[in-house]
Amino acid sequence: MIEFASVTKEFGNGPAAVEDFSLVIPARKTTVLVGSSGSGKTTLMRMINRMVEPTRGTISIDGADVRDRDVVQLRRSIGYVMQNSGLMPHLRVIDNVATVPVLNGVPRRTARANALELLDLVGLDRNLAERYPRELSGGQQQRVGVARGLAANPNIMLMDEPFGAVDPIVRAELQVEVMRLQRELEKTIVFVTHDIDEAFLLGDQVVILQQGAQIAQVGSPSEIMDNPANDFVASFIGAEQGKRALTPKATASGTVLVDGQGRTQGRLVEDGV
Amino acid sequence: MTWVANNLDLIASLTAAHLKQSALPIILGLLISIPLGWLAFRYRFTRGLILTTSGLLYTIPSLALFALLPPLLGISFLSVANLVIALTIYAVAIMVRSVADALASIDPSVRSAAAAMGYGSWRQFWAVELPLAGPVILAGLRVAAVSTISLATVGILIGVENLGYLFTNGLQRRIVPEVLAGVIAVMLIALIVDLLLAAIGRLLMPWVPGRRSGRRALQSHVVNP
Numbered sequence: 001m002i003e004f005a006s007v008t009k010e011f012g013n014g015p016a017a018v019e020d021f022s023l024v025i026p027a028r029k030t031t032v033l034v035g036s037s038g039s040g041k042t043t044l045m046r047m048i049n050r051m052v053e054p055t056r057g058t059i060s061i062d063g064a065d066v067r068d069r070d071v072v073q074l075r076r077s078i079g080y081v082m083q084n085s086g087l088m089p090h091l092r093v094i095d096n097v098a099t100v101p102v103l104n105g106v107p108r109r110t111a112r113a114n115a116l117e118l119l120d121l122v123g124l125d126r127n128l129a130e131r132y133p134r135e136l137s138g139g140q141q142q143r144v145g146v147a148r149g150l151a152a153n154p155n156i157m158l159m160d161e162p163f164g165a166v167d168p169i170v171r172a173e174l175q176v177e178v179m180r181l182q183r184e185l186e187k188t189i190v191f192v193t194h195d196i197d198e199a200f201l202l203g204d205q206v207v208i209l210q211q212g213a214q215i216a217q218v219g220s221p222s223e224i225m226d227n228p229a230n231d232f233v234a235s236f237i238g239a240e241q242g243k244r245a246l247t248p249k250a251t252a253s254g255t256v257l258v259d260g261q262g263r264t265q266g267r268l269v270e271d272g273v
Numbered sequence: 274m275t276w277v278a279n280n281l282d283l284i285a286s287l288t289a290a291h292l293k294q295s296a297l298p299i300i301l302g303l304l305i306s307i308p309l310g311w312l313a314f315r316y317r318f319t320r321g322l323i324l325t326t327s328g329l330l331y332t333i334p335s336l337a338l339f340a341l342l343p344p345l346l347g348i349s350f351l352s353v354a355n356l357v358i359a360l361t362i363y364a365v366a367i368m369v370r371s372v373a374d375a376l377a378s379i380d381p382s383v384r385s386a387a388a389a390m391g392y393g394s395w396r397q398f399w400a401v402e403l404p405l406a407g408p409v410i411l412a413g414l415r416v417a418a419v420s421t422i423s424l425a426t427v428g429i430l431i432g433v434e435n436l437g438y439l440f441t442n443g444l445q446r447r448i449v450p451e452v453l454a455g456v457i458a459v460m461l462i463a464l465i466v467d468l469l470l471a472a473i474g475r476l477l478m479p480w481v482p483g484r485r486s487g488r489r490a491l492q493s494h495v496v497n498p
Contacts (some may be wrong), residue, residue, distance in 0.1 A: 051389055086386030099390050130482045148390075163415045222445045229322030 001027045001047060002156065002188065006220055007057035017043045018213040021057070024057050025269070026205065027155075030189040035197035035209030041192045044213055045158050048190065051076045061156070076100050079157040079187070080147030083164045086140035087133040089166055093119070094129040101151040111151075118147040123177060139170035146178070150185070159191045175201055196237050200225070208233055275449040280307050284439070289433035295422045296467075297357050302364025302417055303410075309365065310410075311371020311398070324370060331366035335359060335427050351432040360425060364417040371413020375406035408481050411474040423461040428453070436462075461493055 002025040009018040019041040025031045025175040036061035046052040047059055059066050064185050066074060080086075084177040087096045095102075104109055119126055122143040133141055142162055149157055150203075164170040175198060182189060182202075193199055199206045200221040208216040208224065212231060217229040225244070226233040238244045248268055255268040277284070311324040333341075338359045343350045347360065381401055387401045426437030439455030442448075475483065 052386070062333075072391050072393050074391075074484075075389055080386075080389040082382070082386060082389070084382060086382055088383065088387065088401060089380075090401075090407075090478070103391055104394070128424060134482065195384075 001025065001063055002027060002190070003060050003063075005058050005060070006048075007044075007047065007054045007059060009047065009052060010042070011249075016055075016212055016263035018047075018054075018230055021213045021215070022175070023148070023215065024190065025190060027062075027188045028151045028186040029204040030202050031197040031205040031207065032148050032191045032193060032203035032205050033209060034075070034196055034203075035213075036191055036194055038211055041194075042160055044209075045190055045192050048156070048158060049075045049080060051075075059222055076104055079154040081142075081145045081149040081151070081157065081159045081246070083161040083178045085133065085138075085145040087141060087144055088149070089133055091123075091132075091262040092129065093124075093131050093133065093136070096144055097147045097151050100146055104152060114150060115147070119144075121150070121181070122147045138166045139174065142166060142170075142174055146174075146181070150181075150187075150216060154187070156188045156190070159189060161192055164195075178202060186198070200237075207238060207273075208271065210266075212257055220236060277454050278449055279450070284436075284454060284458060285413070287436050287438055288462060291422070291425055291437075292462060294353060294428060294433065294435055295357060295360070295418075297365050298421050299414070299418050300358035300426075301357075301361045302368050303414055306368035306372045306413075307360070307364050307403075309369045311376060313369060313373040314376040320373065324373065327366040327369045330345075330362055333485070334432065335363075335424065338362065339427075339431050353428075355431055356425065356428040356433045360421050363424060365422050367417040367420060368410070368413045370417075372406065372410055375409030375413070376402060378409055380403045390421075402427060404478070407478050408474070411470065415470050419463045420468050422466060423459055426459060441445045449453050451456075455467065 004021050004023045004025075007018055007021045010016045021040075021044065029173075033044055035041045043052055047054050048061075048066065050066055053067075063105045069108065070142055087093075088099070091099070094112050094115050097118050098106075100109070100110035101111040101114065108116075114125055114130060118130060124140060124147070126141050128136060128140065128144075133144065134145065145162065149159075163174050166174065189202075191199075191202055196208075199208075203221060205218065206221055206224055207218050210216050216236070217224055217233045224237060225239070226234065228237060228239055233239075243261075244264055244267060245260045248255045249258045249264075256264050257266045257268055260263045290293070309323055312319040314320070339350065339355055339457075342348065342355055342358055343352075348354045383405065384397075387397050392401060403493070425435055426440060428435050428439050429437035436455050436459050439451050439458070443451030445457065475481070
């Protein structure tokens with residue numbers, strides 16, 4: 001469990017990037033922080049592994065303040081996956097995956113053997129192990145990034161817009177992959193995105209953020225869609241237009257549901273019929 | 274050309290001396306430039322100080338430097354040490370800026386990724402930043418190496434014998450082939466050392482995009498679209 005208690009972060013003299021933010025992130029679930037740029041979502045995430053230090057307030061993991069932990073050890077204990085992979089360009093794929101275990105003192109040979117298994121786990125061909133990151137496609141690089149994040153078997157995975165830079169088809173594949181991994185591994189995942197569809201797809205708990213990391217609504221995807229807390233949420237999730245605003249339309253063979261663009265999206269199935 | 278044929282032994286021994294006198298300043302220059310370049314990269318105050326000083330050092334004429342160093346360091350004017358120290362100073366002047374630029378050229382997201390993985394700052398410098406700065410440092414090293422090898426010939430003016438001897442001796446005795454032999458020998462070893470450094474760079478930094486690896490990337494693209 002990760003807990004933010006009245007966390008504020010100010011950069012210089014500008015308005016606070018994060019203001020008085022409190023949230024409980026449950027263990028072994030996926031929590032998605034979603035908001036547009038300037039909502040402070042990445043800053044929030046980076047405070048968990050102390051890449052950013054809060055100005056006020058505390059962040060604790062299982063009740064222990066992260067500031068009491070050695071920063072290097074803390075970071076090694078938390079998986080981190082970022083946009084554009086953040087792979088080390090001078091290390092082969094296998095050594096990128098083995099990075100954190102090697103830092104932790106695991107013998108290189110053992111770490112590399114485990115890294116091969118992680119490549120299997122994230123659906124990468126072992127033939128890619130000896131390649132350098134630039135020899136991989138964007139989607140493959142992101143898979144390596146996920147494998148690297150998992151390598152030290154952390155309880156917590158931080159994922160900072162990991163699929164923001166890949167094309168929609170690859171993104172969909174990777175999202176499915178993350179859901180499969182999460183079913184198998186049950187990590188505490190904190191996932192940052194600006195894509196509400198991605199948030200609803202992956203999140204057990206979705207946190208919709210406004211400017212200054214003000215929480216507009218927290219809940220499961222269903223709770224938010226069933227009952228948007230305010231106009232901001234309704235408009236952010238597109239409840240009133242597009243593919244989430246469905247209207248029934250009677251046809252010869254029964255009622256179908258039509259989206260905001262007039263395209264039929266599905267068939268209405270009444271209970272007990 | 275008969276002069277060259279008759280004096281191959283002399284040319285060979287001068288070349289060996291020349292290489293020995295150049296190698297030390299090149300290596301020392303690199304070793305000194307790395308910490309200085311890091312300081313210049315890391316702190317704004319030291320950046321101005323170090324880069325300006327090294328820029329100024331390079332403008333000091335070599336003969337003036339030969340005259341300045343002995344009283345400052347208590348070494349003999351007519352000594353190999355005087356030459357080696359002067360050449361080291363010029364090498365540092367060239368390479369400090371390359372090292373600082375090289376460190377600044379690293380993608381900030383890679384640096385931040387390394388920190389987020391849990392690299393300590395010392396390990397991050399040696400295992401991430403220095404290797405990634407490698408290609409730009411190597412470019413500076415190659416310039417410094419060629420410049421040092423060419424500059425070393427002035428050693429003859431303070432009595433240190435190397436290929437520069439062929440210039441002064443050839444001029445005094447009006448043997449044009451001797452002077453030409455000196456010029457060509459200096460150019461040749463500069464070229465060979467430069468190619469050697471480039472080859473070592475390819476060996477040590479196989480991840481840098483090049484012709485061969487480019488082909489491999491293409492293959493991987495075909496095999497795994």
